[in-house]
Amino acid sequence: MEITWEDGARGEYTGEQLRWACPCAECRGEAGAPGRLSRVKTLQDDELKIRDVTLVGQYALQIAFESGHATGIYTFSLLRRLMQ
Amino acid sequence: MATPSSQQVLDALATIKDPDLGRDVVSLGMIKELEVTSQGRVSFTFELTTPACPVRDRFKSQAEDAVGELAGVTAVEVRMTANVRPAFLRPKPSEILPGVKQTIAVASGKGGVGKSTVAVNLAAALSKSGASVGLLDADIYGPSVPAMTGSRVMPQQANGHLLPIEAHGMKLMSFGHLNPGDQPTIYRGPMVGKAIEAMMVQVDWGRLDYLVIDLPPGTGDASLTLAQAVPLTGVAIVCTPQDVATEIAIKALQMFRKLNVTPLGLIENMSWYVCPSCGHRHEIFSHGGAEGAAKRLGVPFLGAIPLEEGIRQDADSGTPVVISRPESAGAKAFVEIASQVAARTSIQSFRQLPVINVH
Numbered sequence: 001m002e003i004t005w006e007d008g009a010r011g012e013y014t015g016e017q018l019r020w021a022c023p024c025a026e027c028r029g030e031a032g033a034p035g036r037l038s039r040v041k042t043l044q045d046d047e048l049k050i051r052d053v054t055l056v057g058q059y060a061l062q063i064a065f066e067s068g069h070a071t072g073i074y075t076f077s078l079l080r081r082l083m084q
Numbered sequence: 085m086a087t088p089s090s091q092q093v094l095d096a097l098a099t100i101k102d103p104d105l106g107r108d109v110v111s112l113g114m115i116k117e118l119e120v121t122s123q124g125r126v127s128f129t130f131e132l133t134t135p136a137c138p139v140r141d142r143f144k145s146q147a148e149d150a151v152g153e154l155a156g157v158t159a160v161e162v163r164m165t166a167n168v169r170p171a172f173l174r175p176k177p178s179e180i181l182p183g184v185k186q187t188i189a190v191a192s193g194k195g196g197v198g199k200s201t202v203a204v205n206l207a208a209a210l211s212k213s214g215a216s217v218g219l220l221d222a223d224i225y226g227p228s229v230p231a232m233t234g235s236r237v238m239p240q241q242a243n244g245h246l247l248p249i250e251a252h253g254m255k256l257m258s259f260g261h262l263n264p265g266d267q268p269t270i271y272r273g274p275m276v277g278k279a280i281e282a283m284m285v286q287v288d289w290g291r292l293d294y295l296v297i298d299l300p301p302g303t304g305d306a307s308l309t310l311a312q313a314v315p316l317t318g319v320a321i322v323c324t325p326q327d328v329a330t331e332i333a334i335k336a337l338q339m340f341r342k343l344n345v346t347p348l349g350l351i352e353n354m355s356w357y358v359c360p361s362c363g364h365r366h367e368i369f370s371h372g373g374a375e376g377a378a379k380r381l382g383v384p385f386l387g388a389i390p391l392e393e394g395i396r397q398d399a400d401s402g403t404p405v406v407i408s409r410p411e412s413a414g415a416k417a418f419v420e421i422a423s424q425v426a427a428r429t430s431i432q433s434f435r436q437l438p439v440i441n442v443h
Contacts, residue, residue: 003438003440004439056312057314058437076344
């Protein structure tokens with residue numbers, strides 16, 4: 001996935017990078033309980049492949065993966081930080 | 085005497101700067117259909133980004149002066165028009181509000197500050213300026229728009245869509261139209277979100293320059309649903325001057341900032357009261373609280389509205405005060421605020437969201 005920002009900067013993202021950065025409660029954990037991403041070492045191929053991206057309002061992207069996982073709402077500020 | 089070339093006319097017009105957009109009106113594409121006759125008559129269309137433009141008259145006289153001063157010009161005809169531009173270049177054609185150019189939310193955080201009164205009069209003022217305007221009442225629990233606009237009727241259906249109700253030249257839709265009478269709507273949060281989405285997707289809003297959305301108080305489900313479902317052009321925050329109101333208004337504003345919705349600015353309602361018997365000006369809820377808060381937060385202050393019996397009477401009798409008593413101080417304040425909101429909204433149409441490519 002590629003993002004061209006308002007200021008002209010461009011960022012490239014792989015499905016793998018985005019999947020491991022998924023901010024959803026299931027992946028990150030909530031209320032002190034650890035999330036799925038801290039419990040597993042590897043992910044299946046279909047978990048790493050992006051199927052669809054939709055805009056959420058004007059502050060975030062919702063990324064759906066081939067595995068069906070689509071609960072992560074990636075804010076633009078998170079995506080900008082991931083760009084380095 | 086030789087007549088000026090089109091380029092010379094454009095160069096003269098390029099000295100006029102749009103104060104809100106910070107660029108000259110020629111490079112912004114506002115000058116159209118320019119003609120210069122051999123007799124030195126110059127005519128062109130000056131296309132504003134909103135019919136409620138606060139500097140409309142100033143632009144017209146500046147254009148006449150700038151062109152009139154050119155050697156060889158015998159007459160200048162300026163046709164003032166307006167074409168509201170869409171807020172953002174959306175990444176995909178959207179099924180949500182496809183024909184709506186600008187969506188403006190009116191929020192407050194705190195209840196009882198006159199949010200619905202402001203939303204109704206803001207919409208009515210934009211409509212009076214010549215724009216096509218819709219008003220969506222997203223307050224599921226306490227819908228006030230049907231009463232304030234005298235439109236207590238059930239919406240009609242056509243082609244599987246609900247048709248908005250037409251009143252005072254505006255298109256309206258409220259949960260109060262769908263669930264009239266004195267029975268309450270008893271919904272948990274997720275249902276509120278669904279109901280608001282339905283009012284955007286299932287209502288045939290058609291083509292609108294502005295859709296004004298009257299939000300319920302709070303920083304929860306309704307505001308969040310709205311900020312996620314549509315790319316809002318911006319949000320105007322209403323508050324009364326006293327500290328307990330401005331503090332909550334700031335929270336509402338910060339919520340929208342977190343969601344990347346641009347704050348168009350703060351509006352101070354119930355700012356002062358002129359006693360009809362003694363003529364003395366009372367500042368019942370203090371004064372200037374919203375202006376101070378706007379300064380601290382670095383957002384525009386859009387204006388102050390007086391506490392007037394007429395505003396309340398007209399809201400209860402179903403005609404917005406900007407229509408029923410245009411000469412009142414309250415109506416004038418609303419019209420001025422509407423043109424400030426329109427100007428702030430126009431700035432947003434020159435902004436772009438990030439472009440996303442998946443491959």
